[in-house]
Amino acid sequence: xxxxxxxTEMTATEGAIVQINCTYQTSGFNGLFWYQQHxxxxxxxxxxNVLDGLEEKGRFSSFLSRSKGYSYLLxxxxxxxxxxxxxxxxxxxxNFVFGPGTRLSVxx
Amino acid sequence: xxxxxxxxxxxxTVTGKKLTVTCSQNMNHEYMSWYRxxxxxxxxxIYYSMNxxxxxxxxVPEGYKVSRKEKRNFPLxxxxxxxxxxxxxxCASRRTTGMVGTEAFFGQGTRLTVV
Numbered sequence: 001x002x003x004x005x006x007x008t009e010m011t012a013t014e015g016a017i018v019q020i021n022c023t024y025q026t027s028g029f030n031g032l033f034w035y036q037q038h039x040x041x042x043x044x045x046x047x048x049n050v051l052d053g054l055e056e057k058g059r060f061s062s063f064l065s066r067s068k069g070y071s072y073l074l075x076x077x078x079x080x081x082x083x084x085x086x087x088x089x090x091x092x093x094x095n096f097v098f099g100p101g102t103r104l105s106v107x108x
Numbered sequence: 109x110x111x112x113x114x115x116x117x118x119x120x121t122v123t124g125k126k127l128t129v130t131c132s133q134n135m136n137h138e139y140m141s142w143y144r145x146x147x148x149x150x151x152x153x154i155y156y157s158m159n160x161x162x163x164x165x166x167x168v169p170e171g172y173k174v175s176r177k178e179k180r181n182f183p184l185x186x187x188x189x190x191x192x193x194x195x196x197x198x199c200a201s202r203r204t205t206g207m208v209g210t211e212a213f214f215g216q217g218t219r220l221t222v223v
Contacts, residue, residue, distance in 0.1 A: 029130075033211055036220055040196070040217070041217070042198060042214035042215065042216055043151070043198070043214055044214075045211040045212075045213075048155075087151065089212070095141075095153075095156060095164075095166075096139065096141060096154060096156070096200070096212055098143070098150060098151040098152075099148045099150065100149070100150035
């Protein structure tokens with residue numbers, strides 16, 4: 001399968017900024033997605049990058065570098081409700097494959 | 109309302125008793141997929157389908173079957189469930205145009221326990 005890598009766990013403080021990184025194989029790449037998943041619930045869509053650069057959407061931004069096979073999700077002004085897993089997913093060929101996910105804990 | 113519907117939400121069954129988890133989407137999406145999620149292992153793909161009558165194995169297909177006779181439905185079949193198939197299962201669908209697709213929409217999940 002597609003090799004997608006993310007840190008397993010991260011911790012940050014309420015009000016802070018956190019960056020979650022994702023690396024993937026570049027062959028067959030057709031776009032990268034970020035999802036948020038609270039424990040026991042379905043993943044929900046956050047962002048999509050197909051071109052290089054930064055996409056901003058409120059408190060969340062996502063960056064892509066296709067040549068480096070690298071993306072990050074930036075979360076600003078962290079809130080307690082942002083405690084969740086964050087999954088990057090690769091539009092690989094015609095398939096849709098997820099990374100292992102990063103579990104983010106936001107502390108007061 | 110656009111949605112992906114899975115049934116049942118919760119299921120406890122015994123080893124070896126065949127079961128089917130249904131998945132239906134009302135968005136006319138070409139692509140559908142099944143994932144299982146286990147602690148520490150993330151979402152692992154079981155099978156996916158690019159369109160009617162077209163299915164392919166994902167990373168963990170052993171012990172599972174699927175069918176895609178209609179565009180809207182993509183059932184997951186466990187012919188002889190075993191305890192290692194105890195997991196949280198998600199169905200997803202997305203619109204695709206050639207090699208490019210939109211974001212995936214997920215069902216609510218099915219928590220399966222095999223004893």
